[in-house]
Amino acid sequence: MIKVGDKVAYPPHGVGVVEGEEKRQIGDKKIIFFRIKILGKNMSVLVPETVIETSGIRPVLSKEEVEEIFHFLAEVPSDISNKWTVRHRLNVDRIKTGEIKELAIVVRNLSYRTKDKELSYSEKRMFEDAFEKLSEEIALSLGKDIKEIKKKIRKILKEVKSK
Structure with missing residues (x-):
């Protein structure tokens, strides 16, 4: 599982840093999203906690x-x-x-x-x-x-x- 501050690779977008968590109400469910600031691009992506494992997001190399x-x-x-x-x-x-x-x-x-x-x-x-x-x-x-x-x-x- 990732946490705020982690450096991660997100294959479709590049690499970035997990900047924060956001809780959002989607229908009758509360879903936690991770905000990832993509480096080298002026963008952030929100990734639902429920798809982290299947999204390809992984820690950067040691x-x-x-x-x-x-x-x-x-x-x-x-x-x-x-x-x-x-x-x-x-x-x-x-x-x-x-x-x-x-x-x-x-x-x-x-x-x-x-x-x-x-x-x-x-x-x-x-x-x-x-x-x-x-x-x-x-x-x-x-x-x-x-x-x-x-x-x-x-x-x-x-x-x-x-x-």
């Missing part, structure tokens, strides 16, 4: 998990399909899971692919979106500036050698 992600990003990927349609479908499915490791796979694989061939327009956008979400979560998790985190991730990705 410092140990961030280090695992950095190590993972430095690995040479295997099994990247040469067929655009296959790659695209796999990447869309990975992003939809809301899992940070799946997001890291998209970032790593698309970055690696640029070493041999330029990405299509849609793959560039997908990379940028996934890169942004990954950077935001790591920055919030570590309490660091997002520019610093982006620089670190780019450096890691640049150092991955071609096969």
